[in-house]
Every structure is written in C-alpha cells, then in structure tokens.
Amino acid sequence: MLFDFTALPRDVRSKLMHSTVVPRPIAWIVTRHASGQTNAAPFSFFNVVATEPPLLCVGISARAGEDKDTLANIRRSGQFVVNLVSNAQAAAMNATAPDYGPEVDELAKAGLVAAPSTKVDPPRIADSPVAMECELFQLVDLEPGGAVVLGRILAMHIAEEMMLDVNRYYVDTPKLELIGRMHGGGVYVRTTDLFDMPRPQAR
Numbered sequence: 001m002l003f004d005f006t007a008l009p010r011d012v013r014s015k016l017m018h019s020t021v022v023p024r025p026i027a028w029i030v031t032r033h034a035s036g037q038t039n040a041a042p043f044s045f046f047n048v049v050a051t052e053p054p055l056l057c058v059g060i061s062a063r064a065g066e067d068k069d070t071l072a073n074i075r076r077s078g079q080f081v082v083n084l085v086s087n088a089q090a091a092a093m094n095a096t097a098p099d100y101g102p103e104v105d106e107l108a109k110a111g112l113v114a115a116p117s118t119k120v121d122p123p124r125i126a127d128s129p130v131a132m133e134c135e136l137f138q139l140v141d142l143e144p145g146g147a148v149v150l151g152r153i154l155a156m157h158i159a160e161e162m163m164l165d166v167n168r169y170y171v172d173t174p175k176l177e178l179i180g181r182m183h184g185g186g187v188y189v190r191t192t193d194l195f196d197m198p199r200p201q202a203r
C-alpha cells in the first residue's frame with residue numbers, strides 16, 4: 001500500500017512513522033528550569049547525526065501549541081544532558097514521561113540520583129550507563145511548540161565497568177543493556193538479539 005504523506009492527517013502520519021521506524025533509541029533528557037529545578041523526560045525521535053562537529057538530534061512535538069518543559073529549558077539555557085536508558089532503568093524512565101508541570105522535578109519523582117556535569121549546568125542521571133553533555137547547536141522551529149533540536153556533544157560519560165579497553169576506547173556495548181522504543185504506546189525492545197556480519201570489501 002502507498003500512503004501519501006502530503007494528503008494524510010497528522011495523527012495517521014504519526015502512527016505510521018512510530019510503528020515503522022523502529023527500534024528508536026531513547027534520549028532521556030535532563031534540563032534545568034530558570035527556577036533551578038531539574039526536569040527529565042524521554043524522547044525517542046532521537047539519534048546521533050554527525051561526528052564533525054559531534055551532533056545529536058531530538059524531535060520535540062508541541063504540547064497544546066506550546067513548548068514542552070524540555071524544549072522551553074533548552075531554548076532558554078542552551079544546555080541539556082542526554083542520558084541513555086538501560087533495561088534496569090525502564091520503569092524509572094517511564095515514570096518521568098507524564099506531562100508534569102514545570103514545577104515538578106521528575107528525577108525526584110522517579111527516585112533518581114543526579115550527578116554533576118562537567119561542562120553544562122544540568123546534571124546527568126547517575127546510574128545511566130552513558131550520558132552526553134550537550135550545548136544547543138541549532139534549533140529548527142516547526143509548528144508553534146514543536147522543534148528539532150540539534151545538540152553538540154561536549155562530553156560523554158561512560159560507566160567505567162562498561163569499558164572493555166579504556167586506552168583503545170573500546171566499549172562493551174552489549175553490557176550497556178540499552179532499551180529502545182518500538183510501536184504503540186508502550187512496546188519496547190531490549191538490545192540482546194545480536195548477530196555478526198562482516199562488511200564485504202569493494203576490492
């Protein structure tokens with residue numbers, strides 16, 4: 001079947017995109033409100049997109065025509081931390097997803113411990129296996145309250161026990177036990193079904 005995205009309504013486009021482009025990694029973003037309050041929320045319209053400069057992107061949709069707290073905080077401060085989500089953190093990540101007001105600290109709500117960042121003001125989630133300190137590189141405004149955020153990665157924390165060989169920058173990727181988002185409202189995937197396939201050479 002062919003689905004004409006230039007003619008389909010938004011909710012249908014969204015349904016088709018969410019249920020086909022899978023699995024999506026999850027950016028568990030920590031930002032800080034002007035009041036000093038920390039804010040955390042998950043976003044699966046996310047990936048790394050460039051290495052020079054090192055960039056990641058996050059798609060944040062509008063909430064009733066306005067910025068979600070994460071987007072408002074990034075606009076104001078230009079800083080955020082992207083934490084990756086391990087299998088053990090799935091429930092805590094989900095607990096930070098409801099549309100709480102800006103006065104709610106989702107980290108406290110989910111019983112999460114914050115650890116200080118080194119280059120940006122918002123903290124990272126202490127037990128996330130990987131956390132990336134980011135500064136805003138470019139913000140592409142879409143509809144009111146909706147935007148694509150391009151973030152420049154300034155520093156990456158990787159839990160020491162996840163390193164196979166620090167001197168060669170080898171990470172024990174399966175040990176990260178990251179989860180991804182699948183289809184529907186609440187289907188996720190574990191990164192445990194691996195297979196090897198060496199890349200063929202042109203000559």
Ligand SMILES: Cc1cc2nc3c(=O)[nH]c(=O)nc-3n(C[C@H](O)[C@H](O)[C@H](O)COP(=O)(O)O)c2cc1C
Binds near residue numbers: 026046060071
């Ligand atoms: C796994 C998961 C992935 C999500 N991905 C996105 C996303 O890519 N974009 C988005 O706008 N909202 C996404 N959401 C919804 C936001 O997390 C939710 O709107 C949250 O309340 C925003 O919080 P904030 O207002 O503190 O920024 C996702 C929710 C979950 C549970």
